[in-house]
Amino acid sequence: MPRWIFPLIILLAIILIVEIYAFQAFKTISKNKFVRFSFLFLSLAVYVNFLITMLTYSRSDGQTPQFQMAVGLLLTFTIPKLVIIIMLFGEDMYRWIAKGISAISSGETKSLPSRRKFISQLALGLAAIPFASFIYGIIQGKYNYKVIKYQLSFKDLPDAFDGFTITQISDIHSGSFTNKEKIQYGVDLINQQKSDIMLFTGDIVNNTADEMNDWIDVFDKLEAKEGKYSILGNHDYGDYIDWKSPEDKKDNFKAVKDIHKKIGFDLLLDEHRYLEKDGQKIALLGVENWGKGFNQAGDLQKASANIKKEDFKILMSHDPSHWEEKVKKDDFNYHLTLSGHTHGLQMGIEIPGWFKWSPSQFVYKQWAGLYEEAGRFINVNRGFGYHAFPGRVGIWPEITVIELKKA
Structure with a gap:
């Protein structure tokens, strides 16, 4: 049998x-x-x-x-x-x-x-x-975009960055989209935040680069005064479909990375950039996907090369398990980590300030929203798009706005 x-x-x-x-x-x-x-x-x-x-x-x-x-x-x-x-x-x-x-x-x-x-x-x-x-x-729920705002204070934030604003989006999953008018509304809402920089924390497609073909003219309208930066998510590697040959998968991966240039994002692949204002600077780091138990491509040490320990640091890492397993314990002190990946499972119950529950919490310790341990923060964005289940119930698509303040 x-x-x-x-x-x-x-x-x-x-x-x-x-x-x-x-x-x-x-x-x-x-x-x-x-x-x-x-x-x-x-x-x-x-x-x-x-x-x-x-x-x-x-x-x-x-x-x-x-x-x-x-x-x-x-x-x-x-x-x-x-x-x-x-x-x-x-x-x-x-x-x-x-x-x-x-x-x-x-x-x-x-x-x-x-x-x-x-x-x-x-x-x-x-x-x-x-x-x-x-x-x-x-x-309708999958288009019920919510803007969630946080103000975070740090004693060692350079004075020039007091009031600096970040818009974070994550998990676009363009292969799931069907309604251009609704997606355009979401993009317009992102631009209305008028943040200094925009950070995208991975999963621009479900599997293949051509999923984004009909949406490039929408997402290339995203705006940020001081630049737009991005990283890859687990779906961007094309690991979840059967390819005819290794070459096809390799070509697709290159095409996925090229999408970021087409929509005006600087893709960070285990790299960093310094953001400068009035002679002062903070470090922005982006690692490739690192997940607990799978696809651990990200190299935090490589991304941190030539960065000083005392520098103020913002890290983009798609999977929040990276923060739980590696980042928060690192004495190099990564002040703020921005992740996505979980979508909050796209279903759950949230009463802001009172109650938050989703089956996602049985898999990820940090699964949606802002978390802090020992003065180090992670924000897990609930995602802009949707995947597998073609909707959202109680866990709405998210646009995060974070304002940095000098403590």
């Missing part, structure tokens, strides 16, 4: 249980057979569409809009059903326990109490919340 048969049987059993519970709840709001079978047909169509997409999907194509939509529909119709099964399974446990207690106390075996209609309807009502959220996230 092939090794994949048993996991497949388990998966199908889980899907069957989820669908049985969901259908039991749905029956409480409609006795019309046409409505009920429409519900079953729609659920089956989502699974079949996903299965066909996966069977016909080729890694050489990268993540197509069809692939992303299949994933989006699967999540939209499955996650709400998990809410239903949690509530109904919980009530089933209560019913079985009540039956057991009754049998012990009376000595008689009684029939299982019937499920309360109210519980099923309540489960459906609660499930409607994530369902509506996912629909909104796919249609």
